[in-house]
Amino acid sequence: MGSTGSGPRDYAVATERALYAFSGITCYFPDCPTPVIVFVDDEPISNVEIAHIRGANPGSPRYDPSMTDDERRAFANLVLLCKPHHEIVDKRHPDRYPPVALADWKAQREAAAGIDKMSLAGISEDRLVDLIERAVASNRDQRLVTVEVGLGFAAPGQAVVLPPATAKDFLDLDMYKDLGPKVLILTVRNPGSLKAYVEGHGVRFAPAGASLAGPNHFPLLNPQSPCPIEAGESIPWFYDLLTVTRMVTFLHGRGQRVDELVGEVRLGSGERLESNPLPATYLPL
DSSP: OOOSOSSTTOOOHHHHHHHHHHTTTBOSSTTOOOBSEEEETTEEEEOOEEEESSOSSTTSTTOOTTSOHHHHTSGGGEEEEOHHHHHIIIIIOGGGOOHHHHHHHHHHHHHHTTOOHHHHTTOOHHHHHHHHHHHHHHHHHHOOOEEEEEEEEEETTEEEEEOGGGGGGTTTOGGGTTSOOEEEEEEEEOOSSSOEEEEEEEEEEEETTEEEESOOSOTTTSOOSSEEEOTTOEEEEEEEHHHHHHHHHHHHHTTOOEEEEEEEEEETTSOEEEOOOEEGGGSOO
16 A cells, blocks of 8 residues: 655555544544544545644745655654644644644544554554554444433433433422423433544434434533533433423324334444433323
8 A cells, every 4th residue: 555646745545544543533633522524414524634743845834844755744744633723723823833732742642542652653554554453443442432311300500310110200290390391311421431522412213213303402401512521421411301292292193103212322433322212101291
């Protein structure tokens, strides 16, 4: 597998793959949540641009005349940046971002993927492909995200979750009326060691097939998407329970069965996750 040309932007296929594999799924700029890949109609689309640590051409930010074009287009000299951060780093404020800063972003990000500097020193493309597979496998092991759906109340600053099988017996009791609005709660948990990003969420009514896709019934309580979820963190999204039950009643009225509700989440990595089903009989219909 070789380079496609001889200029500073003629990147080898393995080099581009490595940047995406070692990125940890987001822009290399520190704490930027922008995913490197987004899905449009289930088709993966690149959402970032390749940036040079030391500039590609004379006059470029951080240009080093002592480097060869082979060195400029090499993996060791490249990072992935979302378009806004690429604009900031290379055009608007390049003086704020010396080569050592970008090199540090790269080293930290790739170390998190289990790749060290010694592994990358004088690397061949064959070896690079091996490391790509290693990084992808490592990320797969670290990312562990689960989805749950339940019933309860959207109390300020927290979710009050009731036991699903008996929730409808308690939702209308006077003792709970001051807790907050009655809700269906979709909870995303990240018990793994790798940060994840929720790109979208919804609730599917099965087997009817209809969905509530990402409604924001409580904009002051629900986080905006895309939403980062740190390792060990869990975040709830609240769906107005009256809207959910009306949807079930509407589908029943059209002769469509609703046996269960399934929470659905789309991650920035492209992964699609589902919760265990919540039986429709648990709803206060």
